[in-house]
Amino acid sequence: MSAVGSVPAQQRVLLRRSMRGLWSHLPLLTLASAAVCGSACVAALVAPGATPFSVVVMAMLVAPAAAAIGAVANAVVGVDDATFRQWWRACVVGVRHGIPAVLPLAVAGALFLVAVQVWQRTGQPVVLASVGVSGAVMVGLLPLTAAMLHLVTGLPHLSRTAQWRTAVELSVRWPVRFLAAPVLLAFGAWLATQLSASLLLLAPAPAALVGAAAFWTSAVETGRLSIEFTENDVLERESV
Numbered sequence: 001m002s003a004v005g006s007v008p009a010q011q012r013v014l015l016r017r018s019m020r021g022l023w024s025h026l027p028l029l030t031l032a033s034a035a036v037c038g039s040a041c042v043a044a045l046v047a048p049g050a051t052p053f054s055v056v057v058m059a060m061l062v063a064p065a066a067a068a069i070g071a072v073a074n075a076v077v078g079v080d081d082a083t084f085r086q087w088w089r090a091c092v093v094g095v096r097h098g099i100p101a102v103l104p105l106a107v108a109g110a111l112f113l114v115a116v117q118v119w120q121r122t123g124q125p126v127v128l129a130s131v132g133v134s135g136a137v138m139v140g141l142l143p144l145t146a147a148m149l150h151l152v153t154g155l156p157h158l159s160r161t162a163q164w165r166t167a168v169e170l171s172v173r174w175p176v177r178f179l180a181a182p183v184l185l186a187f188g189a190w191l192a193t194q195l196s197a198s199l200l201l202l203a204p205a206p207a208a209l210v211g212a213a214a215f216w217t218s219a220v221e222t223g224r225l226s227i228e229f230t231e232n233d234v235l236e237r238e239s240v
Helices: 007-024 026-046 052-079 084-122 127-154 160-173 175-194 197-202 204-222 231-239
Strands: none
Touching (some): 026 052, 026 197, 052 204, 127 160, 127 204, 160 175, 160 204
């Protein structure tokens, strides 16, 4: 493998990998997506409905599988290869890495629902301030959580504090990049409710690849990571 030169060149390679990786790693990504959807189904059975408790349960149960599919997407985008062993290892350690990454967003979501419920029961306009603040915090935590889910497996050598600091820096500098994955996932969930629930199985993989592309292109731009050409990159470049 040969080293990639400029930052824009590395970013173009990363974007191409994310696009072709969806097809070349389709079986593994489908398996990882099924694990995410399966975890979400279990959470919905344990704590049905949209309640503060169900939000926390959903986050706790889905986080390990989300971290695992994030690790697969990181491998696809970062090194142009991913294996079942990587996914399985990420599932095992996902409890330790994934749950802390999503916990702030889960707490913010639970507080938002509490504020909404209080407003619905009391009808007091002053409660709308709590609804607005908690909602704004929840939206603000979306890109941070997306960055953190990829960062815990993309830069595992960093301490937890350093990981959070890096995630804040990346998501603040490029919020649109890291919002793309949650928006795509939400769109897939909405489409599944409108057309067919089976479409929900297809949503996590593209969202994970978009999130991995956001993480890698941002990390390369800040100098925290660099990549190398693989054989596929060379062949694709020669064919252009």
